[in-house]
Amino acid sequence: MISFPSSWHVLLFILAMGPRTFALDTYTAAVYEHSVILAKNPLKPVSSEEALKLMDENMDVLEEAIKSAAKQGAHIIVTPEGGIYGFGFTRGTLYPYLEDIPDPQVNWIPCTDPERFGSSPVQKRLSCLARHNSIYVVANIGDKKPCNSTDPKCPGDGHYQYNTDVVFDSDGKLVARYHKFNLFMIEQLQYDSPKEPEPVTFTTPFGKFGLFTCFDVLFHDPAVTLVSKLHVDTILFPTAWINVLPHLTAIEFHSAWAMGMRVNFLASNIHLPSRNMTGSGIYAPDGSRAYYYDLESMNGHLLVAELDSHPSRSPSYLPSVNWSLYATTVETFTQDYNFTGSIFFDEYTFSELHNEAGNLTVCQKDLCCHLNYRMTEKREDERYVLGAFDGLHVVEGEYYLQICTLLKCGSTDLQTCGEAVTTAHTHFDSFSLSGTFSTNYVFPEVLLSGVRLAPGEFQVLSDGRLISQNRTPQPVLTVTLFGRWYEKDPPNSHTHSIIL
Ligand SMILES: *[C@@H]1O[C@H](CO)[C@@H](O)[C@H](O)[C@H]1NC(C)=O
Ligand SMILES: *[C@@H]1O[C@H](CO)[C@@H](O)[C@H](O)[C@H]1NC(C)=O
Numbered sequence: 001m002i003s004f005p006s007s008w009h010v011l012l013f014i015l016a017m018g019p020r021t022f023a024l025d026t027y028t029a030a031v032y033e034h035s036v037i038l039a040k041n042p043l044k045p046v047s048s049e050e051a052l053k054l055m056d057e058n059m060d061v062l063e064e065a066i067k068s069a070a071k072q073g074a075h076i077i078v079t080p081e082g083g084i085y086g087f088g089f090t091r092g093t094l095y096p097y098l099e100d101i102p103d104p105q106v107n108w109i110p111c112t113d114p115e116r117f118g119s120s121p122v123q124k125r126l127s128c129l130a131r132h133n134s135i136y137v138v139a140n141i142g143d144k145k146p147c148n149s150t151d152p153k154c155p156g157d158g159h160y161q162y163n164t165d166v167v168f169d170s171d172g173k174l175v176a177r178y179h180k181f182n183l184f185m186i187e188q189l190q191y192d193s194p195k196e197p198e199p200v201t202f203t204t205p206f207g208k209f210g211l212f213t214c215f216d217v218l219f220h221d222p223a224v225t226l227v228s229k230l231h232v233d234t235i236l237f238p239t240a241w242i243n244v245l246p247h248l249t250a251i252e253f254h255s256a257w258a259m260g261m262r263v264n265f266l267a268s269n270i271h272l273p274s275r276n277m278t279g280s281g282i283y284a285p286d287g288s289r290a291y292y293y294d295l296e297s298m299n300g301h302l303l304v305a306e307l308d309s310h311p312s313r314s315p316s317y318l319p320s321v322n323w324s325l326y327a328t329t330v331e332t333f334t335q336d337y338n339f340t341g342s343i344f345f346d347e348y349t350f351s352e353l354h355n356e357a358g359n360l361t362v363c364q365k366d367l368c369c370h371l372n373y374r375m376t377e378k379r380e381d382e383r384y385v386l387g388a389f390d391g392l393h394v395v396e397g398e399y400y401l402q403i404c405t406l407l408k409c410g411s412t413d414l415q416t417c418g419e420a421v422t423t424a425h426t427h428f429d430s431f432s433l434s435g436t437f438s439t440n441y442v443f444p445e446v447l448l449s450g451v452r453l454a455p456g457e458f459q460v461l462s463d464g465r466l467i468s469q470n471r472t473p474q475p476v477l478t479v480t481l482f483g484r485w486y487e488k489d490p491p492n493s494h495t496h497s498i499i500l
């Protein structure tokens, strides 16, 4: 009899702790691609009531997604950048949408104590959605922080306004606040950058998380630091991403970042086909678990999938890669006739894939790209090239790139190589792409006809080769090693000055 009360105590203890205090090997992630309801005219000043009305309309839609995700067992849901009030404001017209978002150290559950930091209806509603559905909720809203002449950088209107990601845990507590560091161009008309990048992390029973926003993914800080120094398991990534083919389509680049950095990556994009905004996904280091890309439908879309809580402990974890090892040791293949062409304003050196199969090298500055390939059939109506780019990209942000790319040209005219193409007919039986990279930050991209990913259909070897030995399930648009040489970025490249 003596054992009965003691095991009863253990049981009570377990019930009191609740299931979420136990470490989980896997968890269920959700991301919602939201068809945001935009302000009719974001340049026109509105009252706080009107601002809240628009935000509530968007949160009504997000609420359905959060409930549905929770019903499907999701532990966390990510919603997009600008998902609550959209974009295109000025500093002044954005102001009524902002709330004072405190440092999470204050230990605050807005759902149960909404007035503690002044009027916070948006934080209260998000906190209650998290609490009532027992799910972590990640959202993007705006923070305002007063300042005055004691701070020489204080803006003329007496406050800073930040593009901010917030996370509420499953009790509704604010556990993370991140101010976007790398603002994209015209965003500087409505937001300030924090003085220093803020590497924000939090831990859960299903792993360590870090977060950053949209354009941040192209830069070293805070994105790379979160992975290489703070060792997060999963990145949370609210975004309002405009697709740019061939290398910067949302699903393509974000899944490549997950693979190159060897982390889970939860990307939630705005759904606005008229502006080429679509593409969300749940990405693991070895490939996409679920993704969505749809320029036809007008509706939002919920993705739910299971992930390892700690991908670095999984048996399928990629070995660390030396991205230049193979390419610097192999003999260069024949350098055929080459020509130049432009991709997203960068001047590439190209060489054509003339034959059904072959070995090709093309070089630019320090970068030589090697390709070994076999097509299923060499078609007369499609042309493919191997391209190399080693240089500073300077349009819509300044960042140094080293890129090796196999891609389909726009037409049979070689001047169209690098143009956006979305369909193809040529399958590849095999390919192996490598480059003499000077950086060890390389993101491997494979994009197939119809703008589709190819999870599980290719792999990266520890010597830096991106290979496939099976016939591609769809024809190939591009196979790319997208390298970022952060050390060569100009200083202060996050303050991308704009001329008004
Ligand atoms: C100016 O701002 C600082 C810190 O933000 C604050 O401590 C101080 O009271 C403010 N001064 C005035 C005159 O408002
Ligand atoms: C969207 O992308 C396609 C192909 O990349 C391009 O032709 C089109 O002009 C873009 N549309 C907008 C609205 O930017």
Ligand SMILES: *[C@@H]1O[C@H](CO)[C@@H](O)[C@H](O)[C@H]1NC(C)=O
Residues within 6 Å of the ligand: 322, 323, 324, 325, 328, 440
């Ligand atoms: C990768 O391999 C090359 C060639 O052997 C070597 O020079 C380089 O130091 C290695 N890079 C890293 C990051 O280990």
Ligand SMILES: *[C@@H]1O[C@H](CO)[C@@H](O)[C@H](O)[C@H]1NC(C)=O
Residues within 6 Å of the ligand: 335, 336, 337, 338, 349, 361, 362, 363, 364
């Ligand atoms: C380009 O082609 C020419 C021959 O036409 C060759 O001599 C040269 O080495 C090639 N350059 C590169 C960078 O591939």
Ligand SMILES: *[C@@H]1O[C@H](CO)[C@@H](O)[C@H](O)[C@H]1NC(C)=O
Residues within 6 Å of the ligand: 357, 358, 359, 372
């Ligand atoms: C490419 O090179 C490899 C090794 O150098 C060789 O075995 C293979 O036959 C070549 N392939 C073609 C199609 O020329």
